[in-house]
Amino acid sequence: MIRVVLPPHLRALAGVGREIQVSVDGTVTQRSVVDAIEAAHPMLRGTIRDHQTKARRPMVRFFVSEQDLSHEPLDAALPDEVARGREPFWILGAIAGGRR
């Protein structure tokens, strides 16, 4: 199982805790992990990436083991630690508040 840490607002929206688990068939990539998240929690569709283009939303970032993978290709294999469930795939909202 793939471990995923969601940001607080998406936890509330999906009604889940800090970390969820999803299963992925085939290569574990950003695309396949988010596919699995959206399949398990349809209310998160459109909140992490664009419905059409599948591009990551601009103020959402992806991290693994303290490394920012946000700008890696969508179909690049994620680190083996994620595929083996040893490390979670982190989805973060940018620190950009305060204006309102």
Place this chain on the structure above:
Amino acid sequence: MSGVRVLVGTRKGAFILNSDEARTDWDVSGPHFPGMEIFHLKASPLDPNRIYASQASDWFGQIMHRSDDGGQTWQTVGNEFAYDGVPGTHQWYDGTPHPWDFKRVWHLEPSPHDLDTVYAGVEDAALFKSTDGGQTWRELSGLRTHTTGNSWQPGAGGLCLHTIILHPTDPDRIVVAISAAGAFRSDDGGETWLPINRGLRSDYIPDEDAEVGHCVHNITMHPSRPDTLFMQKHWDVMRSDDAGGKWHEVSGNLPSDFGFPIGVHAHEPETIYVVPITSDSHHFPPDGKLRVYRSRAGGNDWEALTNGLPQENCYVNVLRDAMSVDRLPSCGVYFGTTGGQVYASADSGDNWTAIVHDFPAVMSVEAQTLS
């Protein structure tokens, strides 16, 4: 026993205020969707317990919610707003072409004709329709692809479709308003559209007869007179008696004719309300006095309503969707401020009290009359 439910959208969540017919004691529930910007909530005129809510954030985009039990519980519904075809460009602030890009839903308008039909006005400006209670959305693209569409420019708040007026008996008649493109009318259910801006004058448009480009802030209509429309424009309060065919100014003796919302009394179709704001560069009331102005003559002759409203050191704003009326025998009027107050009058505006003082900035107020 009848009562009132007031739906309040704020910068940091939604709130629901309930009272009986007296409208003196209020129960406050919320925040619903805490921390999230709630642009608009609105209930179906066919089922008061069916409520839609638009939540939008820069981080996680557009999220749509629906309640079928009067706001006690919510479910997420469809949030995919895909423009029809290749959307092309509109004008940016500097006059250059700018790609059409969906940002958020500003306004929701449930149909008075069909329970599962609801319209959404979005930024960048377009009109979407759902016929399955918000699960899926289809653009009525005849509006955005109007021949003038590529010349529309955003107002300060963005290129937003913020007003949707549905005819009480004719499902084919729709009026919308866009900042800063103007007002448009469809007589065929939203397939084709006509700009209805004749008579509007805007100092920032050199062409006095410009078909589009006007910064309309809000429009209201009394259901008993669907051809009479009242408009709060960027500057000027306007009136049309032929469904937007021609407008004339009714600002009269207002201390300022800049403002955002405009409302009409539930039982008196010639009684209208505005909240004058000093100017487009000073988004606060003139002289630090929060005053609602009422005209019982359909405009021109206005009286200040001040009883219970702060008359010194008040520098809040009242946004375009933040005023509403109920339909109880003594018409209630409600509005919310960017300072977090929601004011209510149970006597057509003669006297006001603050239901709450310390909400986040209020973005929308919708009153429901419950029987």
